[in-house]
Amino acid sequence: MATRLVSRRFPWTAQHTQLFAKPTYGQHRTLSTRVRSKPTANKPFLRKVAGVGSAFAFTLWWMSRSAEAESPPSQSKKQFPSTTPLNTFAPPQHDISAANIEAAQAELVAIVGADVISTVPGELKAHASTEWSPSPTETTASFIVYPSSTEQVSEIMKVCHARNIPVTPFSGGTSLDGALAATRGGICIDFSQMNKIVELRKNDLDVTLQPAVGWEELNTVLEKDGLFLPVDPGPGAEIGSMIATGCSGTNAYRYRPMKNRVISATIVLADGTIATLKLTALPKNQEVAVVAFPTVRTAIEAVTEMIQSGLQTEALELLDETAMQASNQSGYLEKEYKEVPTLFIKFAGATEDAVHRQISAVEKVVQRYKSILFEASSDPDSMDSLWGARKTVLWNLIAQKRNDTDKFLSCDVAVPISQLARIIEETNDRIKASGLLGSCLGHVGDDNFHTTVSCSESEKEKAEEIILWCRRRGIELDGTVTGEHGFGLAPRDLVTEELGANATDMMRMIKLSLDPKCLLACDKIVRIEEGEEH
Structure with a gap:
């Protein structure tokens, strides 16, 4: 399947987007957005710069151009409104009948093999809902398929498009807001076999990889070269879902969220199958501080002054009393801390002296807001213990049920x-x-x-x-x-x-333009059918 390369610059269009590419007469195109900047004597050649979100702007432009060439004359001149209110949106016409699903499964066996298709009930349920996600469990996919390449994903989507079968992608399964839910049944595409690091370019500070690579595994590989991907959401998150949600994590204060890290993505409809991400040099001379306060307000006021005064830290995290109680009981911490609102602050700098000056400046700020504990450590084991407690606090809170x-x-x-x-x-x-x-x-x-x-x-x-x-x-x-x-x-x-209604109606129109059968990630972000059942 050919991949279109585009050398046009588009702005990032939205913070939270899911991507869809338009199927043209039963065929699904793989889209790859690229931007090339001119190399100069003082500026390295930036080979690929484009955000995943730019696929929206590109696809709308491309569709308008390609429609004239590929559509019958009567369709090429058709005008569409810029918004689509929900009450004018025709419900999707999916076919999840047993006969259609069985026929699709037989076709997919010929494409990917029977050993990478699952109908195990427990597996279907685990792919539709989790303990930490509010997804409804009444509906699951009819089966799960595990592709291993972009080409296989494209062939899977051809079958689903031809048979009007909805699709739910799965990458990591750490969603907290129902992204896993197979609201319309259909099939689930699990990307777990697409977990390869395709190419690491150390001198360019970027990496190309498949969607099921976990951020933790990636950073383990990058560490030996003094690099890392700063975006650090919950443990277990994978690159595909990180791009889809625009996640951030504890390092977002210093390094910004995932959308700022995406250079390019190869896209088959809603599912990115290969991504190129910006990397960063590992911070040096790291230290972690724990700062306890009598109230949440004093903790936040201290953070506000730190930010407004220009004090640069790597991360600024807050745990309240209940979260500290869960952390104390988790076994991650080397000692028990007071169960009061607590800041976890990460420092780094070019020299130890620079870091110590940062710590001293922060300590002076927090003292003005009645901090009752300030404890900093540069010991690797202690830092791992403290930050591990912060990174696992979600699971620690779940354990408190x-x-x-x-x-x-x-x-x-x-x-x-x-x-x-x-x-x-x-x-x-x-x-x-x-x-x-x-x-x-x-x-x-x-x-x-x-x-x-x-x-x-x-x-x-x-x-x-x-x-x-x-x-x-x-x-x-x-x-x-x-x-x-x-x-x-x-x-x-x-x-x-x-x-506002105009914004969501416009989002719905974009969805309809790029996914006219509403097969992908149905009912997510904006409703596509009236009624509480969807």
């Missing part, structure tokens, strides 16, 4: 830093008043925090009310309902509240 059958809900609101203390305090007050087990923590240097709530089935409505209130409060405070988890299913109905 009162019963194994309890549900775990979360959201990732982001607000201006001036409103951060206010919304965290208000959210924690609501959690405490509810009697549920919950926590607020997150990437406060990046204005992004996570609310988590555990509940029994009978308490689920109460927990959902807290999460919904938190998201709406974020909008009221000039923030966003999702800072890094992506819209998925859970927050999609709030997109209109945040951005």
